[in-house]
Amino acid sequence: MGKPSLLPLLDERLPLTEEKVAEAARLAGVPLAQAWGVVRYYPRYRGLPQGRLLVDDPVARARGFALLREKADGTYPPLGLEALAPSHLRFTPEGRFVEWEGRLVPFAEFRLPFALGHGERLLPPEPVESLAQYRSLGGLKALEALQKGHLAPEALFQAVEEAGLLGRGGAAFPTHIKMRAVARGEPPRYLVVNADESEPGNFKDRFLLEHHPFLVLEGALLAAWAIGAERAYLYVREEFEAAIRGLEKAIGELEEAGLAPVPLEVFRSGGLYICGEETALLESMEGRRAEPRLKPPFPVERGLWGRPTLVQNVETLANLPLILREGPAAWRAREPKLFSVSGDVERPGLYELPLGTPLGEALRRAGGEPEALQAVLLGGAAGVFTRDWAFPLRYREKLPLGAGALVAFGEGVDLWEVLLGLAHFFQEESCGKCFPCPLGTAVQVEMVKRRERNPSLVADLVATLKGSLCGLGQSAFWAYQSLLEVEGAA
Template sequence: MALISELHRLQEQHGYLRASDLRDLAGRLRVPLYKLQGLASFYPHFRSAPPPAMEISVCRDMSCYLNGSPVFTRALETEFAADCAAGRAEVRPVSCLGRCDNAPAACVNGRPLPPTAPADTQERARQVAAWARQPGGIPEEEAGGASRTWRMDPYGKPEERYGILRRLPPPLTRNEAQPLSAREADPILATLEEAGLCGMGGAGFPTATKWRLVREQAETPRYVVVNADESEPGSFKDRVILAELPHLVVEGAALAGRVVGAAKVIIYIRHEYEPERRLLAREIERARAAGVLPVPMEIFISPGGYILGEETALLEALEDRRGEPRNKPPFPVSHGYQGRPTVINNVETLAMVPGILTRGAGWWKEQGQGGCTGLKVIAISGEVERPGIHEISLGLPLKDLLAAAGGVSGGRALAAVAPGGASSSFLPAGAVDTPLDFKAMQDAGSMLGSGAVVVMAKGTDLLDVATNVVTFFRNESCGKCVPCRTGTEKAVRILSDLQGGNGSRARIDLLPLLGETLRLTSICGLGQVALDPILSLLEHFPDAVTSRLPGACDEN
C-alpha cells in the first residue's frame, strides 16, 4: 500500500505526478522507476500532466446515459468553451461516478454536484458553470444528511451502538491479533450460518463459511478487507450505507476481525467517495476513542478502475501492483493480502452482521417475503421518477420497487430492466412480477447482482443503451486476458457499425459466439458478462437490433 499511498500524496500535493517526484520517490523507497511509472500509467486517477484550474468530469455510463449525459456533456463544452480554449478548463467523460441517483452526474475538481443541481441538462450545465467560477467552487454538501429508519440497524440510540463488540471479551493485548475462542466464535458463526447471510456484492458466497475458512487457516497474520470499491454503473447503495450507517460497517468489519484473528482491517474505498471516506474515518475514530475497536483499522483510497471491485485485482492494488485479477485457485481465504488468509466482504454484507447477531437468525429470516429470507438494499436509477435506494424484503416483486420509486419517469411505459446493474442481462417489461431475489432473478435469465436496478422506458433506443454498456466494459478491461481485451473491442466495433447503418446479419450472428468465448476464457467476471446486455437484447428485443440493419426499414 505504501507506493500507491505515496502516489496519492504526491498528486494531492502537486495536482499531478511530476517526473522528478517519481524519480525522487524511486530513490527514496529503493524501487525501480519503471514500477512507479507502471502504476501511474495503469490507474486512471493518476495524472502525468498538470490539471486545468477547472476539471469537469461527466459520467458517460448507463444510468447517466439514460438521463442525457451526452447532451449534458455538449452543453458543458459550450459553457466552458472559452475556458477550454484558454487551457483553464477541461470537460471529459469518465466512467461511473457512483452517483446514479443524481444523474447525469458530474464532478468539478473532484467535488460531486449537489442534489440541488437542476434536472434540465441545459440549466444544469449553466448552473455548473456558475458554481465552478464562484469562490469555493461547487457547494459541498456533507454526506449522510438523510434521516431514514433502517430495519437493518439494531440500535435505536447512538450510545447503544457496537453492542455486540461490547459484549465480547477484549483481546489480551492491543498489539496482538487474537481470534475469539471457539466458545465465543462458534455462536457467531452458527447464527450467521443459520440466517443464511451471503455476500451482498453480487457473488453470494456464504459469509459464515468464508469467515470459518479463514479462521481455520494455520498461517498468520490474517486480514479482513472491506470492499467499498463500488463501481458498477447503476450501483450506489454502498455509498449510502457508508454515509448513513458507518457504525454498522465498522462493527461488522471488527467482528470479522475478532472471529478470524485479523492483524488488521483494511477498508478499500473508491477515490470518488471522498465525502463518505471522511464520515467513515470519523466513525472509526469515535469507535477507537470509545474503546470498542479491538482491531487496527485503516482506510485505503483506490486509485481508480472498475476492475478493482474484483477481489483479487483489489488485492493486487493493495500490494502496490497493477490491478489485474489473479488466477484462482488459490482463493483469498488461504492466499489473500500479502499471500495470507484474508476475509474480503462487501460493505452491505458487513453492515447486516450486527443486526443479525443482535436480533437472531429467526428475525433475519422473517424479514423476507414470498418464501425468501432477509433484507437487501437496492439502488434504482435510470428512467425512473425518483431514483434512490430502498431497503427491501428479499422476495419483493420488481413492480413494487418500481412503484415505490414513482414509476417510469414521465409516466411512460416500461420497456426493459437491468436488475443487477450494467453487468446483468436486460429483462422485458413482462418480468416485473419477478421477485427481487438472487435465485428468482437467475431463473428469469438475469441476476440480482449487487442490487442495482436500472430502468429503461418505452421509446428508449435499447441498442444504444446496450452499446453504451459494452463500451463501458471495453473501457474498463484491464487488458490482462487477450479474449477480453480484443473481444470487447470487436463487439464495440460491431455495434458501432450497426448504429451507423453499416452492420450486417453475419456480424450480428458473431456476437453469441464472441460472448461464449469471453465467458469461457476470461479470468474474471468483467469479461465473462461483458456481452450479456447485447445478448439479452437479441433474445428479448431482436427487432431493436435487426431494425438497424441496412434496408431494414425498406423491408418493413
C-alpha cells in the first residue's frame, strides 16, 4: 500500500495546528496544499459546531422542526437515529454525546437500542459481543470450512450467483459479478466494506455493526479470501464510535483465534454523505477530498491505490454466511432484507422482511396504518414519496428501494417542510466537483422554499441535475418530483 493515508495521520493529531498538518503531509508523502485542501474539506478538521444540536432528519422535520430548531444551538446531519427522533446531540470540549433517556451518553458508548431490531436471520436474538457467543449461534462455520480447504473460491461465487444476491447499498448490482471481476485482476487486490451509512432514514448498517459485528466480519473475510485480497478495510462512518470500538475488539478476537486469513483494518470515514459513493470513498482513503471519479475504469479494475478493489455494503456481506449456511435455494426462497422504518408508526425500528413484501404490510408490521398516512418516503433522501401501499419492496421495480428506508408521515405533517430538509441536505453534501450538482441543489432549495409547482421550472431543474457526475446529484430531484406526483394524485 505504500505510505500511510493522510486522514488517519490527521486524526492522530487533533486538534490540528499548522505544524501538525505539515507533519502529517510529510508522513503521508503528499503536497502540503493537498493536506490543507483535505483539512478544509472534511467537517471534523475545520471545526465542529458546539452546544446542543438537533439532528436534522426527515422525522425531526415532521415533528415541528421550527420550534425544535429554536430550542437548539444548531443542527447536525442525520446519524441513523430516526427511530428515536427527534434526537439531540451535545458537543462540548469534553467530547460528543447523545441525549438519551435524560442523560448524556458518549458517542463511544452509545448504541441503537437492541429492542429496535425485529428479525431472526440477519439479526441475532441478543447482542453479540464475543466470539464465543457468535459461535454458539452457529457462526463461523463457513469461515472454518474455508480454512479447512472445504470451500473453494469458485464455490462461493457460484453460491452467491445462484442465490441472486444484489448489493444492499442501493445500486442493487449483482454481487457475484463484482467478486469475479476483482478475482480476475492482477494482485494486489483489496476489499472495502462500505459502512459509511449517511442516507437519511437508514440505520440498518449501524445496527448490524453495533450488535452483530462478527456476522459482518465473517462475510467480509469470506469475500476477501475468495477474491484473493491482500487486505480488507472497514470504512466506517466516524461518528459511529461504539461500532468502531466493537469492530476493533471483534477483529482482535478473530486474530487471536487464528480466524482472520486476511488482515482486517477499520478506517474512519471522511464523515460526509458523498463518502458513501464508492469512488469518493476510495479518494478519501487515499488522502484526498471525497470527490467521485470518472468511470470507467471501475473500482473492480482500478480501485484503492489503483488496484482491483471490491467495494461492498455491510448488509450485502452479512448475507454471505447465511447463503452458505442455508444453501442458495433456501436463502433465495425467502430472501431477507433489512428495512429501517421510522416516522408515524407505533413501533419504529429495523425490520427483516422477505424481498417483495408489500409496502402496506411492512408498515403494519411496525404498527402503522397506511390508510391514515399522507405518504411514505421510500429509500431516504435519494428516494421518493409514495402512497402505493401495494408496491412490492424489491429491487428493479418502478420505484427505487434504495437501502431500504421507510419514513411514514401522518395527515398532519407538512411534507414540504420534510422536502426542504432533504433539499438542504443535498445542497450541503454536494462535493462541488461537477457544475450541475452544486448549481441544481442550490436552485432546488429556493424552489422548495417557495413551493414551486410550475412544471416547466421543475423540468429545467431535473434536466440540470441529471447532468451531475454521480448519483448524489442525479437523484437529488426524485423526492421533489414525486411529492408533486403524490399531490396531483390526491
